[in-house]
Amino acid sequence: MFGGFPGNFGGHSGTFENQYRCYSVAFIDKPHLEDGDKVILPPSALDRLASLRIDYPMLFEVWNDSAQKSSHCGVLEFIAEEGRIYMPSWVMENLLLGEGDLVRLKSATLAKGTYVKLQPHTSDFLDISNPKAVLEKTLRNFSCLTAGDTFRMNYNNKRYYIDVVESKPSQAICIIETDCEVDFAPPLDYVEPVYKKPEASTPVVSKPAAVAKESEVIEEEEPTFRAFVGGGNRLDGKTVEFQAPPPPRASSTESSSSSASAAPKKTAGKIVFGGPLRKPGEAKAPVAKKEAPKEETSEEPKFVAFKGKGNRLR
Incomplete structure (x- = not known):
């Protein structure tokens, strides 16, 4: 075992302090x-601690003097070889210690913790x-x-791996039997x-009152009449596909009037059909009168009642 610090093992000091070679618990x-x-x-550490007025639970401050690093720990058993201390590997990592390095151990009294930030x-x-439940179970050790x-x-x-960011009421706290x-x-x-910002919507420009009234007047005007334009219903309930009717055609009278108006105008005059040509000064030839056709008369026999043949029953 490495030598302790003089004056630290007396019954009146109430402080335990010593140096050990540290090794991980895997050994x-x-x-x-x-x-x-x-x-x-x-076991020698237990004997010395028993002779001192040490507060329970037994807590210690661990120092790596070469790296100026310190931490705190508790004790579980006193079964190590003399001059050695076995500690968790993550404690050695915090203190920048290697296997067999020297570490200084000192008894400490810590306040009950009220707050910790991880x-x-x-x-x-x-x-x-x-x-939360997993962490509570872990911190019991x-x-x-x-x-x-x-x-x-x-x-x-x-x-x-979890960092201890902050602790209250002091830099190091005891978490045994405390809320x-x-x-x-x-x-x-x-x-x-x-998060993507929503796209800015286009502002709605309000129309002037005069323009709004004009648009309302235009909407109120009746539409021009179109024949056979409208919806319909089928007997089987299916939708009816709407087909726009063809544009209206011009009527025959309208077409004839339009063609007549389009034709060029002729000069007025008299035209005689069927007469023989005659020289000027000649008298007109007499025109033979046509006889009216005679009506053909056909005499029909007159009806005489009870004028017929008959047959006897025998």
Whole structure:
């Protein structure tokens, strides 16, 4: 075990502080510890903690002095080899620690958390049917949360990384036996949907009063008469296809009058048909009168009653 800090192990200081070589929990075949923030310390740490006036639950501040990084964690068991500490791999990633690096551990007292704001890294976290229930179950394995840390959550054989954006009432809070309000920020890869603006409608131009009245007068005028124009109904209920009638034709009298008017006018004069030509001064030849045809009379026999032949019965 690496040497501790002088003056930190007395019964009156009430502070535990020591250095250890850190390793991930995979070295002791406890992968379930990856779903929380608890570490495993050697038995000597329990003896020293018991002699000090340490507040429960036991919480610690973890420091990487070389990278000036710090976080907080709880403790689960005291079964590690002397001089070693086993912690979840995501805690080592936050502190920029490698296997076997030195880490400084110090006891801490944290206030009960009242508010925490979390931000998932990817949008697939939103695809979980009930993310609140899954997160509550995961945080049962946690003792504390520190703003600026990134913890890992495993669900359905998939890993989700979540940032601790903000915490109240302090930068680091204890979440054991407390009612803490949880808020979510949009995922880091979330893209706002693009909304298209609706196209501007053409403005309706109002007509002047005079123009409106003229249009009303034109609409009120009766249309010209067209024969055989209208709708009809079929007996079988089918729709009737409307065919426009042909344009009206001019009547024969109209055509004759139009042709007569179009023909050139002739000079007036007398024309005699059927008479022989005669020289001037000759008398007119007598014209034979035609006799009227005689009417042919045909005498029909007169009807005489009871003038006929008969036959006897015997």
